[in-house]
Amino acid sequence: MATIKCIGILTSGGDAPGMNAAIRAVTRAAIYNGLAVKGIYRGYKGLITGEIQEFKTQNVSNIIQLGGTILKTARCAEFKTPEGRQIAHETMVREGIDALIVIGGDGSLTGARLLAQEFDVPCIGLPGTIDNDLYGTDTTIGYDTALNTILDAVDKIRDTATSHERLFFVEVMGRDAGFLALNGAIAAGAEAAIIPEFNTEVDQLEEFIKNGFRKSKSSSIVLVAESEITGGAMHYAERVKNEYPQYDVRVTILGHLQRGGSPTAHDRIIASRMGVASIQALMEGQRNVMIGIENDKIVYVPFAKAIKNDKPIDRELVNVLNELSI
Numbered sequence: 001m002a003t004i005k006c007i008g009i010l011t012s013g014g015d016a017p018g019m020n021a022a023i024r025a026v027t028r029a030a031i032y033n034g035l036a037v038k039g040i041y042r043g044y045k046g047l048i049t050g051e052i053q054e055f056k057t058q059n060v061s062n063i064i065q066l067g068g069t070i071l072k073t074a075r076c077a078e079f080k081t082p083e084g085r086q087i088a089h090e091t092m093v094r095e096g097i098d099a100l101i102v103i104g105g106d107g108s109l110t111g112a113r114l115l116a117q118e119f120d121v122p123c124i125g126l127p128g129t130i131d132n133d134l135y136g137t138d139t140t141i142g143y144d145t146a147l148n149t150i151l152d153a154v155d156k157i158r159d160t161a162t163s164h165e166r167l168f169f170v171e172v173m174g175r176d177a178g179f180l181a182l183n184g185a186i187a188a189g190a191e192a193a194i195i196p197e198f199n200t201e202v203d204q205l206e207e208f209i210k211n212g213f214r215k216s217k218s219s220s221i222v223l224v225a226e227s228e229i230t231g232g233a234m235h236y237a238e239r240v241k242n243e244y245p246q247y248d249v250r251v252t253i254l255g256h257l258q259r260g261g262s263p264t265a266h267d268r269i270i271a272s273r274m275g276v277a278s279i280q281a282l283m284e285g286q287r288n289v290m291i292g293i294e295n296d297k298i299v300y301v302p303f304a305k306a307i308k309n310d311k312p313i314d315r316e317l318v319n320v321l322n323e324l325s326i
């Protein structure tokens, strides 16, 4: 196995608060262990165009508290082709990058897996996404901050919902995963969550009207996970207008504000731990794994497992929400 002297680091896909803390941790841990570090700009795009800069410890000073990513991020269609990945690999060889640390969601880790397979390049992934949809880790970098943003917003919506005695559908992100909606609903004391995972099981709107929206409650907040599967908040508002016209309904789509902001202590800590673990993993000879945290311990999750499996929703959480929203 060739010795690793220089690592490349990139952020890819949707940005997430805590990515900067991860960049800082990877850079500092690598330098601490005698490795050179190269920052690759704009995700896989920068690997194709060669937008790369050597990083010293001072390049990552004063960034732990910042949202977004100093390396920028992008979605790069060219990298999805074998030809694109070939160019990316040629850039790595030219730049003397022996191993790659990729911070991103399941799409980004799928790309890392392919690069690793096709060119025998050691790649380590860090789960950076607000969606929390990667298997093998209890939480992803950015998820906790996004949850806190959601509950801050819902607390405010609650004021006006109560005053006007309205039913609010608040749409949150998550792509096709309901973690933000379900845990956001519990944290904000919402009346229900509508999530893609349960879409085929029950009519979640009917369930909510039946169980959740009692006569003693004159206002209600339902968190709806964005997704083609659920149809989103607008779809449910339309349904209520048609099927339950007695309710005064409004919609708020939280959108990209969920992706911004200074990372919470939790996200900064997991990003720092995962960043250090990624360098440790490389030095132990690990390849093609995502760093996860399970039961507060660092774990190595093979890319295939992290990406392929649908991370299950804990049904206990649904019970908690149902019991507390009476």
Ligand code: ADP
Pocket (backbone or CB within 6 Å): 012, 013, 014, 044, 074, 075, 076, 077, 078, 079, 080, 081, 104, 105, 106, 107, 108, 109, 110, 111, 112, 114, 129
């Ligand atoms: P995320 O990483 O947040 O899930 P995307 O799904 O948009 O975000 O993926 C980010 C980038 O990862 C894509 O723009 C592309 O460059 C790369 N990628 C995604 N899927 C693949 C794939 N199947 N093969 C190769 N690269 C991929």
Ligand code: F6P
Pocket (backbone or CB within 6 Å): 014, 105, 129, 130, 131, 173, 174, 175, 226, 259
């Ligand atoms: O994966 C993160 C995420 O914010 C999803 O929750 C959302 O569906 C998607 O990215 C939005 O992506 P874009 O950056 O293209 O608007």
